Amino acid sequence: MNSIFETEQAVTSADKTFIKMRGDIVEGNIVAGSKLSEAELSTKYQVSRAVIREAINRLATCHLVERKANIGARVVGLSPEGLVELYQVRESLEGMAARLAAKNMSVDEIGQLKELLNQHYEKVEGSESYYQEAGDVDFHYRIILGSKNSHLISLLLNGIYHLVRMYRVQLGMAGPRVSTAFDEHKNIVSAISNRDEELAEMLMRRHITYSMRNIQTKLTNEKNRR
Amino acid sequence: MNSIFETEQAVTSADKTFIKMRGDIVEGNIVAGSKLSEAELSTKYQVSRAVIREAINRLATCHLVERKANIGARVVGLSPEGLVELYQVRESLEGMAARLAAKNMSVDEIGQLKELLNQHYEKVEGSESYYQEAGDVDFHYRIILGSKNSHLISLLLNGIYHLVRMYRVQLGMAGPRVSTAFDEHKNIVSAISNRDEELAEMLMRRHITYSMRNIQTKLTNEKNRR
DNA sequence: TTTAGAATTATTGTCGACAAAGTTGCTATT
DNA sequence: AATAGCAACTTTGTCGACAATAATTCTAAA
Numbered sequence: 001m002n003s004i005f006e007t008e009q010a011v012t013s014a015d016k017t018f019i020k021m022r023g024d025i026v027e028g029n030i031v032a033g034s035k036l037s038e039a040e041l042s043t044k045y046q047v048s049r050a051v052i053r054e055a056i057n058r059l060a061t062c063h064l065v066e067r068k069a070n071i072g073a074r075v076v077g078l079s080p081e082g083l084v085e086l087y088q089v090r091e092s093l094e095g096m097a098a099r100l101a102a103k104n105m106s107v108d109e110i111g112q113l114k115e116l117l118n119q120h121y122e123k124v125e126g127s128e129s130y131y132q133e134a135g136d137v138d139f140h141y142r143i144i145l146g147s148k149n150s151h152l153i154s155l156l157l158n159g160i161y162h163l164v165r166m167y168r169v170q171l172g173m174a175g176p177r178v179s180t181a182f183d184e185h186k187n188i189v190s191a192i193s194n195r196d197e198e199l200a201e202m203l204m205r206r207h208i209t210y211s212m213r214n215i216q217t218k219l220t221n222e223k224n225r226r
Numbered sequence: 227m228n229s230i231f232e233t234e235q236a237v238t239s240a241d242k243t244f245i246k247m248r249g250d251i252v253e254g255n256i257v258a259g260s261k262l263s264e265a266e267l268s269t270k271y272q273v274s275r276a277v278i279r280e281a282i283n284r285l286a287t288c289h290l291v292e293r294k295a296n297i298g299a300r301v302v303g304l305s306p307e308g309l310v311e312l313y314q315v316r317e318s319l320e321g322m323a324a325r326l327a328a329k330n331m332s333v334d335e336i337g338q339l340k341e342l343l344n345q346h347y348e349k350v351e352g353s354e355s356y357y358q359e360a361g362d363v364d365f366h367y368r369i370i371l372g373s374k375n376s377h378l379i380s381l382l383l384n385g386i387y388h389l390v391r392m393y394r395v396q397l398g399m400a401g402p403r404v405s406t407a408f409d410e411h412k413n414i415v416s417a418i419s420n421r422d423e424e425l426a427e428m429l430m431r432r433h434i435t436y437s438m439r440n441i442q443t444k445l446t447n448e449k450n451r452r
Numbered sequence: 453t454t455t456a457g458a459a460t461t462a463t464t465g466t467c468g469a470c471a472a473a474g475t476t477g478c479t480a481t482t
Numbered sequence: 483a484a485t486a487g488c489a490a491c492t493t494t495g496t497c498g499a500c501a502a503t504a505a506t507t508c509t510a511a512a
Contacts, residue, residue, distance in 0.1 A: 088377075
């Protein structure tokens with residue numbers, strides 16, 4: 001899926017089911033806001049209800065579904081408000097991640113990050129609009145991992161990022177903002193390279209804020225079109 | 227336990243067991259770093275292994291235990307590094323919470339917050355060293371709730387805060403810093419009251435950083451004493 | 453016709469048993 | 483005596499059945 005790491009190796013049946021379901025939710029195959037029937041899913045994914053229940057619990061910890069006792073689970077709904085809330089958290093956590101990355105990334109890792117940036121540049125130059133998704137995700141992933149803070153990594157990669165992807169995929173975030181985003185990435189790397197924690201955090205926060213505004217614009221345009 | 231809200235009403239058996247276990251882990255009745263045997267816990271809490279498993283899963287989402295496939299779960303270990311990582315996340319999230327609280331709290335809520343502060347002041351004046359725990363937690367809770375951001379609230383209250391408490395309880399955080407902290411609280415409320423988002427965030431971040439340094443000091447003193 | 457209540461149906465929660473994987477300790481060979 | 487491999491045992495993972503709770507339907511009274 002995305003280049004660097006397929007870290008999560010599913011060993012147990014619940015693992016696999018969880019990952020499948022998560023994909024189906026993010027991609028919209030299981031529609032946002034819909035109710036999840038354990039029995040139904042059990043036949044659909046060919047596993048017992050026990051593993052479905054475990055999968056649902058894990059999805060709940062990613063904030064991809066919401067569970068209510070004795071009532072059941074529903075897929076989270078997508079809304080402009082939800083998007084804003086999500087990005088506020090993202091801004092906060094990734095800002096900190098950038099700060100810590102500036103502090104904790106090895107020179108080697110920073111070198112690789114610059115290398116990645118060069119690859120992106122070539123893609124942008126060649127105006128292959130490839131860039132957007134995978135590249136951007138890759139960039140952010142490296143910085144998050146560079147923070148070396150396990151809590152942060154877990155919250156972002158196992159939690160928030162799938163919801164972010166869900167918004168991106170289902171609201172069709174392709175859009176421009178490519179070259180702009182590239183410059184922002186470049187400046188962030190520069191700050192990290194200079195070990196300027198403050199600046200790295202600030203730039204990352206701005207970068208994410210801009211990105212949110214970009215999505216919001218599309219969201220409202222989408223609305224007006226109807 | 228803490229004054230404002232006993233929001234989490236346990237309806238199902240797994241809920242209750244989860245809450246009991248969480249308490250036992252935070253209090254140290256189940257010792258940090260120890261392995262959790264499902265069978266053992268099953269007899270201890272008088273419920274089936276299924277509900278123990280569910281409870282353990284939820285504990286894992288709070289980062290209170292770590293699960294490995296086909297091997298089992300162990301209670302998280304307490305370490306200086308872990309504490310630092312935890313507080314970095316806390317700084318980031320609660321900073322954002324304070325910022326959003328400055329934006330989103332109603333004048334009424336702000337009034338109540340000031341009221342709370344007055345109560346604390348009386349306690350501090352009368353040199354009842356009551357203050358520390360409950361009061362501080364209460365203060366932070368209100369601001370977090372004041373952010374009106376459901377992700378933030380969930381991450382902090384259902385997640386991080388129990389781990390924070392675990393450190394506090396098990397490393398015996400009583401300590402001074404009472405009057406100092408009180409002034410910091412006052413300034414934060416002041417910033418929120420003035421709707422100064424930037425300042426509120428900055429002050430909250432500092433407040434948490436100081437608090438971490440305070441704990442760290444004790445941790446190292448503790449170490450040297452041995 | 454509408455609504456309150458009871459009976460029925462469907463869905464989630466809990467349980468004990470079995471399957472699969474991991475761990476430990478023994479045996480045999482070098 | 484040390485180690486590799488096998489066997490017994492322990493622990494976690496998965497399953498289907500039953501219990502408890504919520505949703506629905508039907509009936510009866512206003």
